[in-house]
Amino acid sequence: MKLETAKSLLLIILIGTSLILTFGMWNYRAEYEPLNDDESVDKADLGGEQKQENDVIKPNDVVFKINGEFYSYVDPEDSAELFEDIQTWEITDLQNTDAEEKTADAEVEIIFPTGVPLSLFENILNIDRTLSNNMNFYVDRFYIQLQEEDQLLKVYFVSLDGDEAVEGTIHSTTNYEQLLSMFSNLTDKKFEENYLLTETARNIYIPVEEKSMESFKYTFDRTNSADVRNIMFTRPNLVSESKSAPESIMYRTDDRQLNITGHGMKFINVAEWNKEPVDKSVFQQSLENINEHAGFTDDYRLDSYTNDSVTYRLYRFQYPVINNSYMDLSTIYQRWQSDQLSEYTRSLITLDTVANTSSKKLRDSDEIISSIQQSKNIADIQDVQIGYRLTVEKDVNGEDYVLLEPDWYQRVNDSWSAVPEKNTGTQNVEGGS
Amino acid sequence: MRWSHIKTLFILSFLVLNGYLLYQFISKQDEMNIPELDTSNMDLDEELREENITISADVDFEVPELSYISSAQKKFTGSEISNLNDNKDIKAEKTLDSKLLIVEFSSPLKIPDNADEETLSSLVSPYILDASDFSFGAWDDDLNIIVFFQNKEGHPIYLNRHAMLTFYVNDNNEITHYTQTMLGETDTQGSPTLNTPKIAISSLLQSRYLNAEDDITDVSYGYYSRIAEAEEGTQVFAPTYKITVDDERDYFVNAAESSTYSGNYKDYLVKMLEDNYLRKLYLMADEDDSLADNLISVIENKIEPFRSESE
Numbered sequence: 001m002k003l004e005t006a007k008s009l010l011l012i013i014l015i016g017t018s019l020i021l022t023f024g025m026w027n028y029r030a031e032y033e034p035l036n037d038d039e040s041v042d043k044a045d046l047g048g049e050q051k052q053e054n055d056v057i058k059p060n061d062v063v064f065k066i067n068g069e070f071y072s073y074v075d076p077e078d079s080a081e082l083f084e085d086i087q088t089w090e091i092t093d094l095q096n097t098d099a100e101e102k103t104a105d106a107e108v109e110i111i112f113p114t115g116v117p118l119s120l121f122e123n124i125l126n127i128d129r130t131l132s133n134n135m136n137f138y139v140d141r142f143y144i145q146l147q148e149e150d151q152l153l154k155v156y157f158v159s160l161d162g163d164e165a166v167e168g169t170i171h172s173t174t175n176y177e178q179l180l181s182m183f184s185n186l187t188d189k190k191f192e193e194n195y196l197l198t199e200t201a202r203n204i205y206i207p208v209e210e211k212s213m214e215s216f217k218y219t220f221d222r223t224n225s226a227d228v229r230n231i232m233f234t235r236p237n238l239v240s241e242s243k244s245a246p247e248s249i250m251y252r253t254d255d256r257q258l259n260i261t262g263h264g265m266k267f268i269n270v271a272e273w274n275k276e277p278v279d280k281s282v283f284q285q286s287l288e289n290i291n292e293h294a295g296f297t298d299d300y301r302l303d304s305y306t307n308d309s310v311t312y313r314l315y316r317f318q319y320p321v322i323n324n325s326y327m328d329l330s331t332i333y334q335r336w337q338s339d340q341l342s343e344y345t346r347s348l349i350t351l352d353t354v355a356n357t358s359s360k361k362l363r364d365s366d367e368i369i370s371s372i373q374q375s376k377n378i379a380d381i382q383d384v385q386i387g388y389r390l391t392v393e394k395d396v397n398g399e400d401y402v403l404l405e406p407d408w409y410q411r412v413n414d415s416w417s418a419v420p421e422k423n424t425g426t427q428n429v430e431g432g433s
Numbered sequence: 434m435r436w437s438h439i440k441t442l443f444i445l446s447f448l449v450l451n452g453y454l455l456y457q458f459i460s461k462q463d464e465m466n467i468p469e470l471d472t473s474n475m476d477l478d479e480e481l482r483e484e485n486i487t488i489s490a491d492v493d494f495e496v497p498e499l500s501y502i503s504s505a506q507k508k509f510t511g512s513e514i515s516n517l518n519d520n521k522d523i524k525a526e527k528t529l530d531s532k533l534l535i536v537e538f539s540s541p542l543k544i545p546d547n548a549d550e551e552t553l554s555s556l557v558s559p560y561i562l563d564a565s566d567f568s569f570g571a572w573d574d575d576l577n578i579i580v581f582f583q584n585k586e587g588h589p590i591y592l593n594r595h596a597m598l599t600f601y602v603n604d605n606n607e608i609t610h611y612t613q614t615m616l617g618e619t620d621t622q623g624s625p626t627l628n629t630p631k632i633a634i635s636s637l638l639q640s641r642y643l644n645a646e647d648d649i650t651d652v653s654y655g656y657y658s659r660i661a662e663a664e665e666g667t668q669v670f671a672p673t674y675k676i677t678v679d680d681e682r683d684y685f686v687n688a689a690e691s692s693t694y695s696g697n698y699k700d701y702l703v704k705m706l707e708d709n710y711l712r713k714l715y716l717m718a719d720e721d722d723s724l725a726d727n728l729i730s731v732i733e734n735k736i737e738p739f740r741s742e743s744e
Contacts, residue, residue: 007441011440011444011447014444014448017451018451018454021458022454025454025457025458235623237622238625238669238671239622240620240667240668242505242667244666252666252669253671254501254659254660254670254671255659255660255692256660268660270659272640272693272694273640273691
């Protein structure tokens with residue numbers, strides 16, 4: 001009988017421990033979780049689209065060159081469409097070549113806003129590999145030539161320093177025919193002639209026809225400051241908030257600072273970590289980072305590319321938008337130190353709907369060309385484009401709106417400014433905020 | 434007798450079940466424990482042994498319960514200045530923005546030979562506003578400048594131009610001038626879980642600040658801020674370990690996030706004097722202020738050999 005009581009007792013103990021163990025296993029997780037993400041809050045985002053390399057690297061100019069004459073589409077939407085086609089063309093037989101080899105009667109020159117490593121074109125064009133192991137092989141344009149005898153197209157990439165060149169072939173009669181038919185239609189009113197400037201930092205093509213373009217009044221949305229704070233700081237409860245000026249908020253921790261003034265922001269991070277070298281380029285890191293908080297809130301495109309920073313510029317109707325105020329409302333800029341985002345400035349506005357338009361006649365191209373040619377720093381001018389000046393204005397009801405006004409812009413030292421008025425010598429006043 | 438058999442069977446099956454549950458429980462516990470800190474401590478000891486780095490400081494103290502704090506600069510008042518000037522041995526003035534206090538000793542204050550921190554503190558305290566809020570920070574031999582750090586919530590604010598007493602020592606080991614900045618009221622920001630001193634040492638090792646044969650001679654804690662350039666607005670201070678190596682190099686390690694900074698006092702002071710104090714003094718000197726003039730020449734002489742090259 002005694003044995004039976006002992007057995008009952010043992011059974012009860014066993015049942016008890018199994019219950020405790022089961023319960024313990026269930027509860028163990030709950031104990032751990034608060035440690036894992038202490039005090040973190042729901043991540044906000046800026047509501048933009050996810051973008052890849054080929055969404056942000058797009059040409060500014062597509063120029064048709066034949067017998068020493070230059071043509072381009074009047075409407076940049078047509079150029080963009082053609083480039084989208086070209087992106088699907090299969091480029092094969094890549095090989096190193098001599099830059100001098102590149103001569104032809106008819107070629108298309110596709111020009112990007114900034115130089116990027118050649119290897120990036122593997123993600124932009126239909127191309128397996130670009131052959132180049134040279135990290136210093138930067139290109140800002142490529143060429144497609146018509147080869148009449150073989151009925152095929154040759155593609156050339158020439159490095160910015162002119163030392164190296166890579167050629168590829170498009171073995172497609174359809175693509176060849178498509179391009180050929182464009183060349184035979186250059187007198188069509190869809191095309192206009194271009195003037196070539198060669199004394200500038202790089203070859204610049206200026207469309208010669210007189211242009212009238214629309215100015216736009218936009219209503220716009222502005223990202224909430226607290227949302228930006230939650231994106232930029234991992235632990236918002238440690239952040240101190242102070243208002244230094246009426247339209248300026250400063251968020252700070254011991255090593256991070258986010259200043260939101262007007263409609264733009266500037267974030268800096270001076271923390272010093274044991275920084276591991278990263279195998280991604282700064283450009284890839286910035287794409288991932290901006291995509292994480294859905295920061296491409298509009299048609300932003302790569303505008304400048306350096307070893308430690310990238311700038312994306314807002315485009316509207318295929319034209320660059322320029323603001324140049326203290327907080328630049330037309331760009332997204334990021335600087336990286338290894339794997340740490342050390343600086344991030346950007347616009348916080350998203351253009352909404354067009355409230356009003358008006359027509360504006362642009363300055364004559366002759367005037368622009370002579371202004372450039374008279375410029376003292378002509379050798380530093382990297383580009384000349386029609387762009388929109390973005391300014392934030394107040395309407396009669398005191399409501400802010402965004403005004404986009406077309407004008408001629410020149411690019412010097414990677415910054416855009418209006419082409420100076422002829423005979424004045426002074427720079428055009430830039431749009432304030 | 435059947436019930437007895439069933440019981441035996443139950444006992445056996447529960448034994449098996451418990452064995453299984455115990456195994457599951459332990460493996461789950463192991464899995465969860467990977468990010469826990471014990472393991473990294475073991476690695477640290479091993480790594481330190483490999484590099485022959487020793488820890489003679491006490492690092493087994495309880496992890497402090499400090500919060501992030503924020504504070505703006507205090508403005509000195511006219512009555513504070515006149516109180517100081519009641520002392521006939523010194524002459525005190527404040528800069529135009531009232532944020533920097535400058536004081537001249539009518540006859541330089543001799544520092545006894547081999548003065549330790551306590552002698553220094555008691556030597557200067559009769560001449561100082563809120564002396565009890567400050568404690569000895571460092572004596573930089575290159576510049577011959579002694580700094581005291583302001584204490585907030587009972588702990589020092591390390592190396593911050595807005596919370597510092599700066600004594601200018603001449604070649605005869607005498608203090609001729611001092612300057613003072615202070616922080617005002619503090620706000621508490623938040624209290625994250627802080628790392629142990631050992632983890633702080635481990636981040637220092639990972640940042641390659643420690644060399645072979647080094648000895649960690651002291652570990653203490655206070656507050657530190659990296660963003661200081663802004664004149665206006667509130668600064669945020671993080672709970673920070675100050676780790677002293679070989680009694681000569683100080684490092685600051687954020688106790689919550691493990692960012693690490695080398696405490697180069699000379700560089701910091703030169704930059705602080707150049708960018709901030711001198712600028713304010715020159716504004717005063719423009720108004721024919723002899724005290725400011727004297728101090729400017731003292732400071733210019735001190736930083737002359739170390740001026741940043743861009744100037």
